[in-house]
Amino acid sequence: MAVYLDFEQRLKSLQDDIDEASVKNDEAAKSILIKDLEKELKKVYSNLSDYQRLQLARHPDRPYALDYMELMMTNSQEISGDRHFKDDKSIICHLGYIDDERVLVIGEEKGRGTKNKLARNFGMPHPEGYRKALRLAKMAEKFNIPILMLVDTPGAYPGLGAEERGQSEAIAKNLQEFSVLKVPTISVVIGEGGSGGALAIAVADRLAMMEYSIFSVISPEGCAAILWNDPSKMEAATKAMKITPTELKNAHLIDDIIKEPLDAAHRNKKEAADAIKHYFLESLRQIREDSDFVSHRYDKIMSYGSYIDNDNA
Template identity: 70%
Template sequence: MAVYLDFEQKLKSIQDEIDSAKLKGDFHAQEILEKNLEKETQKLYSSMSDYQKMQIARHPDRPYAMDYIDMIMDEKCEISGDRHYKDDKAIVCFLGYIGGQKVMVIGEEKGRGTKNKLERNFGMPNPEGYRKALKAAKLAEKFEIPILMLVDTAGAYPGIGAEERGQSEAIAKNLQEFADLKVPTISIIIGEGGSGGALAIAVADRLAMMSYSVFSVISPEGCAAILWNDPSKIESAMKAMKITAKDLKECKLIDDIVEEPFCGAHRNKEEAGKAIKDYFLKALKEIKSNKDFLSKRYEKLMNYGVFKE
């Protein structure tokens, strides 16, 4: 059953009327209502606020990393554990093929259903998760295999145990090591990109965002609480923070935007999966065409935050 967000309630009402007309066999009314639904959908999604885009990024039906991995990988073998502590299920690593191209896929997975969400820690990795990601990346580098990273986390897990085991060190180590990998790297933010927890697998030759995803140093709710001491100022916080794909592309902090289905990836998961697959193969071809891609990566990273008159 489709989940409708607060701002989509008008669409839900029309859909309920369509379902009712179907049951009654009133095909004329159904046709009129379907045209009305299409019109209202176009109107709503053509003028969305940043806050509404963030709601879509957090939609419970939105495809997660494992959904995309299952859709786009032809063959796959999971890489588990960090060789230090344990296997963190919030990070998933798979070696396999996408469109005939050998690839290592690293993703942050939030999980489905209560049991799986708890097992995945709601997509908030511990340090062992980031160390697992680095282990997989180094394995890919050894065998000259390109890397695709799928970012989707509210942030790195802030628990006491995570800090005791070196959360900040694990993230910092990834930033250092991923910047120097000798293979093409592509990172796509598919939902939420929360602070260092996202950045730990977002240092790449190409950094892209799905059109309804967000990427920020802190949640808008947290920003509003700190700056205005009022969590209800969330929309003001979002305007100031510029965390949407469109804003970050304009600021030149990301390279590309991967277009989602018009109503969001959750409305057409197959189309969203195809968009990610096509982007990966296209971006990889472009990176490989430049033999000196490491120098280009270095130049890109060193230019972050540099503004010229």
């Protein structure tokens, strides 16, 4: 059953009416209701607050990495394990094809259903997950295979075992190694991009965000708890943190925003997957036209955080 957020209740009402008209085979009423639904979709999604965008990024029906892999890839084969400790199911790596392009897709997977969510650790990777991603990225480099990364995590797992096995070192190693990979790399934030857990697979030639995704250094709940000692102020924190795609693109922290379907990715997974697929193939073509893309990638990363001091201008 589809899940509707508080601000989507009018959409639910219209969809229920459409379903009822379909059962009654009332095509005239159904046609009018579909037009009303399209108008309401445009109205609702064109006036979203930052907090509502956060809710969409975390929507339980939103497609996860595995959903996109199944929709975009053919002849796909999962590759597991970091060859040091174990296989972390919160990061999945699939080798296969997108159209005729052989590709390695690395994604953070939250899982659906209680059992699967627990197996995937709710999308919070351990260090062995990041080491698996790096191992396979180096394999892709060896065979000149481009890499697509799908970011969707609340953050790296903060447990004692993860810290004992070198969580911060694993993330830092990925930042260092992904910045100089000699194959084209494209990263897309598909839902929630949280802290270093997201950055570990977000260093790329092109970094894009889906229209209703978020990217932040800390969760809004964590920010509210630190600043106001009150996690309930997460709505104010969300607005203050500037974590939406438009704000991050204006700050030159991401390269592109991938437009979602009119009814958003959680209602139209296939069209959302097609949008990512098109972005990947077009970005790959552009990167390959640049003979010095590795140096340009590094320069872009090193420019993050630059600013102009108006007092000395």
